Amino acid sequence: MRPDYKDAKRPVNERVADLLARMTPEEKFAQMHAYWLVLSADGDHRERSDMSDEFAGVSEQVALAERLKIGVGQITRPLGTHIVEAKTGVRAANRLQKMLVEETRLGIPALFHEECLVGLLCKDATLFPSSLNYGSTWDPELVERAARQIGQEARSTGCRQGLAPVLDVSRDVRWGRTEETFGEDPWLVGVMACAYVQGLQGEKRDVLATLKHYVGHSFSEGARNHAPVHLGFCELNDTFLLPFEMAVKRANAGSVMPAYHDIDNQPGHSDSYLLTTILREQWGVDGIIVADYGGVSLLHQHHGVSHDAAQSAALAFNAGLDVELPKDDCARHLAMAVERRLITMTKVDEIVTRILTEKFRLGLFEQPYTDESAIDLQSEETRKVARDIATSSMTLLENNGILPLQGKPRVAVIGPTADDPLALLSGYSFPVHLIISDMADSAAQVTTPLAALRHYLGDDHVDYAKGCHIIETRLAGAPVFPGDSSGRPMQSSPVSTDQRLIPEAVAVARRNDVVVVCVGDLAGLFQSGTVGEGSDTDSLTLPGVQQQLLEALVATGKPVVVVMTGGRPYNLQGLEDNVAGLLMAWAPGQEGGWAIADVLTGRAEPQGRLVVSVPKSAGAMPYYYNHKLKSGGTPFAFHFGSRYPFGYGKGWTEFACEGITLLGPDVPVEGEVVLQVVVRNRGERRGSEVVQLYVHDKVASMVRPVKELKAFQRVTLDPGACATLTFYVPVDMLNFTRRDGKRVVEPGEFDLMVGNSSANIWASTTVNVVGTLQIMPINWQMVSRCVVNCE
Structure with missing residues (x-):
């Protein structure tokens, strides 16, 4: 009789429960890690090995063929690991998938992931501009279009999880990974991240976007790679967690990746407060949390918070991790960890339930293979979007x-x-x-x-x-x-x-x-x-x-x-x-x-x-x-x-502000600020400007920044023409984090500043927020909007 988990008509939770009940502990452990392989169309797959093995602490393992017989959770970068034509690479991936589906006891397919930050990372894929370019457009809709095309290239090659976008907020441009960020403003990073996630995942979320590097990675000591991060929770929440919160709550991101560093002596890969309390219990993340490459091994190799690989695996998985990437350096010791009572099978079942749930949601059991004839790289539309972003x-x-x-x-x-x-x-x-x-x-x-x-x-x-x-x-x-x-x-x-x-x-x-x-x-x-x-x-x-x-x-x-x-x-x-x-x-x-x-x-x-x-x-x-x-x-x-400064840039023409009007000087704490700005193109050429709205909390119970971006709008005008921009900013967006970890809005006066950069402020006014202190609900309002009327 056909098992329930193979019946696509049954609810996902029933299929997961049925499959989980049939699995041995070894088959469960296998779902909690990936293999990083150089795949071959003839089935002669081999493990990738290079200088990064020293970084991850790799040692000899049992023969690959024997380990594959019990299955695997993910395959790391099947097309992005080496130089291979896309069709050949897909054929090799299909060969491996066929073995997993048809030759293992339970036939659980693997999930293939690739890097997708600046396009699909594989031979002949479209090479998109950097995240700094994405951010510099100040155009979330264009970023969403780009991510949609990247997602299409990924799907066509069998990739179902993209390790992007990067939500690190730039603080120090000496840091080498600055190029991977959307910029230095946390709210703008969140806006761009939401656009990217929505584009990559699509309406069906049939490719998982992976938010990284969770969290604070860009504020490392001396701007050095992997270095410790010195932050209290208030600043961590207001600056570095904000984009992740936006992408989870507004864009339903399917995956999150913790970072390599430690914050106040706590490594990210073993931080249960960040990985479980915040991500799952407070924000409601329902996807999978995957390790950064080698991040679990670093718990004993570099951080020194565990004695060995078994303990590192237990620390990470107990904290909230679901899948070790890129290999099984620590996950292969899970049986030992269970035997030593470092982790329970109840916790393992909880994790494997999430992994299997995502595989069923993605449709891998019904469509495990990729159509070699449908690979879609370098299409005219994709190249056009890449050029639009660049320009x-x-x-x-x-x-x-x-x-x-x-x-x-x-x-x-x-x-x-x-x-x-x-x-x-x-x-x-x-x-x-x-x-x-x-x-x-x-x-x-x-x-x-x-x-x-x-x-x-x-x-x-x-x-x-x-x-x-x-x-x-x-x-x-x-x-x-x-x-x-x-x-x-x-x-x-x-x-x-x-x-x-x-x-x-x-x-x-x-x-x-x-x-x-x-x-x-x-x-x-x-x-x-x-x-x-x-x-x-x-x-x-x-x-x-x-x-x-x-x-x-x-x-x-x-x-x-x-x-x-x-x-x-x-x-x-x-x-x-x-x-x-x-x-x-x-x-x-x-x-x-x-x-x-x-x-x-x-x-x-x-x-x-x-x-x-x-x-x-x-x-x-x-x-x-x-x-x-x-x-x-x-x-x-x-x-x-x-x-x-931030927000600065010249065009072929000059814009000026000809008026600023606050529609209501007193705004209730549960309301929204409405501000009208009249701008005119005073040059001799048609052109555009990004009008930016900044806010400063004049008196607060905690120290606040000199200004914070809360809205922006590009406007394009003919010479001499003007437009009225009406900004609507929810008062919720004026919040900050208290010492007890709660986001609050305090009543009081806020400066509103409009300009074409953070330094060049055209005009300003003051709004008075009235009422009682508000603690933000789970789904507080995170975005502003603007209506443009051209005269």
Whole structure:
């Protein structure tokens, strides 16, 4: 007779209960981890092994074929682990799935996950711009469109869980993973995260988005990878937990991934308060919590809070973890943990119930295989969205009037990033991610700025010189795990100090009308680049000798337009006052060259606005616009602050505020603030502006930031035209966290500030919130809205 769990007509909970009752302890343990395999279409699968094994603490294991007979919860990155054509990779994954479904005792399918942050991480998938580009668009609908296309590529290859988005709130741009963030404002990060999750998961939630890195990972000590985080709960909740809360409650995110660090001596992977009390009991997360790669092993390998792998497994799973990724380094000791009474089978059953529930919800039992003929990578629509994101994120910081370039001037295109496809990509894009494994893949789908400018201006109008190197040879770095290098040699920096190419670049600049110099970063994990995971910095000076190159080019007297790409902002050491233009392009992906050229030549407007401040110097770090009054020091520190603040960006025209009206000076504590703003395009070209609304709590029972973003709206107007923007901000959004952990809104006065950046405030007014103190309910109002009426 057919078992109940195979009957698709039965409710999911009945199917789960029936299957769970049939499982042996070993079969249950197998669902609580993944295998990281190099799959083969002929079934000769093997385990991946490289330098990261040292990081995770791997040892010899029983033969893979024997372990697969009892099943497995997930397969780690079947297409993203090595260079394989998508169709071949899907065929190999289907072969493994067929074995699990048809040749194991219970036929439980595996769930395949991949990285999806900047597009599906596999060969030939669309290479999307970075999260900083997503944020810089200030366009949640566009971000949702991008994530929808990424989700489509993922589904077509059999991926049912994407390890994205990143909800870390940038606090210190020296941190290598800044490129993975949406920016430094927690509410904006939450808005963008919700859009991304909704797009990736779709209405059916048939691909699980994974919120990471939970939580506070970006406020690490010294902005160093994995370093401890020093935070009290109030700031943790208001700044770092807020985006996760929004994405769980508003977007129904299907998965969460804890982070590597510890907060106040408690590692994230064993923090029951964060993983269970908050996520499940307070917020109602109903999906699965998965480990960051090797994070469970770090409990004994690095943090020293357990004696061995069995105890680490028990700590993590008791705290709230469901699945160990990427392998079974600790989960394979669960039988021992049960025997030692470190974890109970009741807890194991609770966890496996959640895992099986998600597999049934995803339809894996009914459709375990992927159609090899339906793989959908690099579609016209997907490439278009990638280009739209790239173009909309171009952020113009300086312009002396030279931009957009008129006609077809003779242009010298110079710089180490001008014709390097990898320079336009993030660390979690497929070609860059391979470097850490000493593999290389073609990035032929990438259009560089040089190629795009040659296309638009003609080969005879464009000269090129590299000018200098950033890293001459892209190889895997030599990270030392953990951070202590005692008794172990550290690799010297791979960044080039060779200045021999600069004279040629100067000669090329002198024989042309305009110089476009492309500088910035190279993404690469664990010191294989200058930015990215494990590639942190101690300086905000451009890596290598790029500053010397810039100085030599500016000294020619030719107008110099700087195009900066990469995963963090850098200072030009005072040259900002001498360059003709400065365009921040971040890591704009495969269509980035077109986006850069479109803005330089005036085919597109620079619509991006900064989502991370550009600090005056590394000495200002950590710096973010929503700091507290005393952050600047007493007396005020001259090195503190930002030349280009959060929200800043120039366009082709100028907007101005012509009126601000508060509709009701007194607002009940359970109501909403309504503010009308009249803006006009005072320039001679059609253009757009992002109107931003900030709030400051004038007197509160706890210290509050100098200002906080609570609403924004892009408005596009013809020359001379004006529009009335009506903002509706729920008073709920004026809350903060008390020492007892509760979010509250206190009655009192709040400054409302409207401008086109956090520093350039056009007008302000004050609203008085009246009533009694309010404790926020579970589903408090987290978003504002704006209605635009153009005259």
